[in-house]
Amino acid sequence: MINTTYHKPVLLQACIDGLALKPNGIYVDVTFGGGGHSREILRQLDGGRLFVFDQDPDAKANAQAIDDPRLTFVAANFRHLKRYLRLYKIDQVDGILADLGISSHQIDTPERGFSTRYDAELDMRMNQAGALTARAVVNEYPEDKLHKILGMYGEVTNARTLAGAIVSARLNRSLESVNDLKSVLQRYAPRGKENKYFAQVFQALRIEVNEELAVLEEFLTQVPETLSPGGRLVVMAYHSLEDRLVKNFIKSGNFQGEIEKDFYGNEIKPLRSITRKPIEASAEEVSQNPRARSAKLRIAEKI
Structure with a gap:
């Protein structure tokens, strides 16, 4: 079966x-x-x-x-x-x-950090022995690189603005979890299309983390x-x-x-x-x- x-x-x-x-x-x-x-x-x-x-x-x-x-x-x-x-x-x-x-x-296992529906650490590694996590991308990538992956891999329309917002937010405190990141995204998501916007951003991060x-x-x-x-x-x-x-x-x-x-x-x-x-x-x-x-x-x- x-x-x-x-x-x-x-x-x-x-x-x-x-x-x-x-x-x-x-x-x-x-x-x-x-x-x-x-x-x-x-x-x-x-x-x-x-x-x-x-x-x-x-x-x-x-x-x-x-x-x-x-x-x-x-x-x-x-x-x-x-x-x-x-x-x-x-x-x-x-x-x-x-x-x-x-x-x-993978999506339905909350601790893997793939889903926008559950709060978990920003992980998104398909191979859990891999070195790069979504947390590292969000907290360590320079603004121009974040802009590039959000625009290219997530086809996020306001990718440049969002990259700047992520960099500003992480100056105050590191973005560790799904909810930490969503709290930043919330302000830039088109009204009524928040879930689609979150999914685009998460897709971009997942593609980058797993090459x-x-x-x-x-x-x-x-x-x-x-x-x-x-x-x-x-x-x-x-x-x-x-x-x-x-x-x-x-x-x-x-x-x-x-x-x-x-x-x-x-x-x-x-x-x-x-x-x-x-x-x-x-x-x-x-x-x-x-x-x-x-x-x-x-x-x-x-x-």
Whole structure:
């Protein structure tokens, strides 16, 4: 049974269909979490293998609960995809799945500091052995750097003003908790849209703390070499910055989205897009799982 209390998998069937599973194939789920997608992959394998990555100790416990010899859990960030697969003597695989969303479990664990709903220390580390916390970002980053991450990663409209306000507030006392930070944000949030504003700021901090965009770029550049010809890449993104990187890489093999051509005018790109437009959750799925609302699923195949 899928551990839906940990994380309800979004677009589960579309992800599985996108992988075009071969019963004896080798697959990778780089964001194991509660194991919802992985359990469904295992159900359809016969003689195949599944490698799963996750840096969160709670995810490791979920993997151990599955107890299936075909499953190999890798306690690492998926930016190290190739390195760990080589440790297991795996050069190429038939499919790679990445669900880039933060798990419901992480959001709903107050002490992790991901949620604006609970007061907790400003942490937000997905890997709890990581050195950088949201508290350090808020209290130690210079104003220009705060401005940059709030504007770029959170798409906060008044990012410059807010960065200045955070720097002024921390002169009086350090911002230690979720509520400390929210008390500063409250004065700058558009009326009636406070929760959305808080979420944008928290998203910016989370992306910075976990280097999410750098990790995604490092991962994607390893995909063409890791996939067998005809192998599938299935990626689900939850905000426009991630989705743009995925879209551009599938389209062109780079993050600018500019297709390069060889001497004869042939396009040089490692992947072919299977989905002309991203697949999105149905109204029914969104009503059952509100976090599916922003999901965009893209599928590509190695040429």
